[in-house]
Amino acid sequence: CNxxxxxxxxxxxxxxxxKTMGFKPTCSRPLTIKCANSTWIAKKxxxxxxxxxxxxxxxxxxTLAKEHNVVAGYKQLYRAKTKARSNVEGNYSPPIFKRIFICYEASRRGFAVGCTFIVLDGCHLKGSYGGVLLCVIAL
Structure with a gap:
C-alpha cells in the first residue's frame, strides 16, 4: 500500500x-492481532x-475470521474453547473432604483381638481431580 x-x-x-493526504489506503489491516489471546477469543x-x-x-x-477478521492457530483455539467451556459449564469445585474412614464392626473386633492381617491397595486417579486412592483392609 503506497x-x-x-x-x-x-x-x-x-x-x-x-497538511495533505494522498489517495486513500487500499490495504487491509493485518489479520494477526496481538490482543486476540485465548481469553479474548473465549469471550467472543x-x-x-x-x-x-x-x-x-x-x-x-x-467464525473468528468472518466476524472479527482474526486468524488464530489450533492451540490458541483449543485454549479458548477450554476457557469458554469452563465458563459455560462451570469448573470442578475442590472436594469437600480429603479423606474418609469406614470401618466394619467385624474387622474392628478382629483387629482388636490380634488378627493383624492387613491388606493395602492403591491406585492413581486420573482426570480432573487426580490424586491417589488408598484402601486398607484389616481382616
Missing amino acids: WKLYDSTLSDGTTFII LEHLLRADPWISYELMEE
Missing part, C-alpha cells in the same frame, strides 16, 4: 497537523459454545 501523509509539528512540539465465541458444546475448531476459526 499512500502518503504529510504533516507538520505545531509550536508546542507534541501536536501534529495533517462463548455464545457459539452455549449453542453447540462440541463445536469444531474449523467452525470456530471460520
